[in-house]
Amino acid sequence: MADAGNGPEPAHERAATAIGARGQHAVPGEAGVEPGQADRATEGAGRPEGDAAVAPAFDLHHPPEQQLIDDCVHCGFCLPTCPTYLLWGEEMDSPRGRIYLMEIGLQGEAMNDEMVRHFDQCLGCMACVTSCPSGVQYDKLIEATRQQVERRYPRSRRDRAFRALIFRLFPYPRRLRLLRGPLRLYQRSRLGVLLRRAGLLGRLPERVGAMERLLPTVGRAEPLPEVTPAAGQRRRRVGMLSGCVQRVFFSEVNAATARVLAADGCEVVAPASQGCCGALSLHAGREAEAQAFARDAIAAFEAAGVDEVVVNAAGCGSAMKDYGHLLRDDPDWADRAKAFSARVRDLSELLAELGPVAERRPLPLTVAWHDACHLAHAQGVRAQPREVLGAVPGLELREVGEGEICCGSAGVYNLVEPEPARELGDRKATNVLATGADLLVTSNPGCLMQIRAAVERRGERLPVAHVAEVLDASVRGADPGSLLRDGRAQSMSLAGRRRLRSTTKVNESQPPGPPPRS
Ligand code: SF4
């Protein structure tokens, strides 16, 4: 780190200052960070604290590898893209600082709450992997570290209970399905609005309040057939992950994904036997649980006899591409997992690879494209979604400022670390709204919920859609207004209304397509 006042500021420090890092000077008020808030957040406000210490920090089962730690030359080029460094300007909340903590842990330092807090507050966004010129594999380092934390560190009772609730619920579609009815009733009765107006929701514990704010709007469930035949000549037989949260709360995204793939010549198989892919567990350090989910997923898709496995949720895709590493110690599964991971494709990757067959009909909309971290940074997939969206006539893509910075969703991060997640969400909402686009499009359900909630906190509305829904609307020749009237955002932004008025005129000259979705 530079010693302020002694000589010129290093390049990475200048870059950090330029994009608004550096603690309390971070981000003007409109982005949601007030002076002094940075320090408070670094204290872990709203986060259950423990007072345990485990020495040494790491046991011998895959500790963070010294060789990978040694790749870090402490240059600091990763700092400006690290969201937590951006918020707080704290060295130990940067990739370099966390790597230092791993190193002292390897040297025998105890794992205490302070160390765990810095690891927990890492979003696992992997922006540092993208920006590191030395090729440091921070993804492997933090994965190993989180597994050590989860296995060894005694979290507080409150923390354990909250995490148990998440991990006994979210990866299980049958359990999630039981919530659909009560949630729908809660949302339709506008009980939440009344409770919020009465100030009662504000009294909930921070993490429970975050859960309420991030609830997806529960609409009509769209079925996903186990096999969707290819339209015309079959080019591929692909498996499709239907996911757990995605299957229950974003069934319309799955239905759109299958239609687009089928339209472009894929026979789509969504095996009924598939469950959760294990992404949430893997990214939270729950190694054994993630491995069990991974084995089940591999077996389900092997039995389906598919060429590739298509994933429409960025976090799931990045986890499934990591199965080879996750199961490397298991002699019965290591090779199968490696072969499986090599066949996993994000939806946009496969569509770009195949090239379009179905005609894309015009969608005269301006679209802000949000790179989900687990797609752009973890999988390196950036060009393909832009390419497939760019092939839609009339659609204008707009880049979001600070596109490399995480929106704060990051799996279950916005539930377990709600305060920094909220600050990052506010910052992202500012940048997204600045594009003036009609519609926000991304490839991850978590990002959709997180950004929608942040936009609504500002009293604004911006329709959001998954990339599959946009492509599906284009292939079906749907009215662009059907995307702007997305059920996840009941009212339209001013820009959207203006655009819709003009696009309605354009569409009057288009041949009629299938009816718009509800
Ligand atoms: S992780 Fe990479 S960019 Fe960051 S300090 Fe280390 S070598 Fe530099």
Ligand code: SF4
């Ligand atoms: S994964 Fe993201 S939050 Fe974690 S150290 Fe890297 S850039 Fe920072």
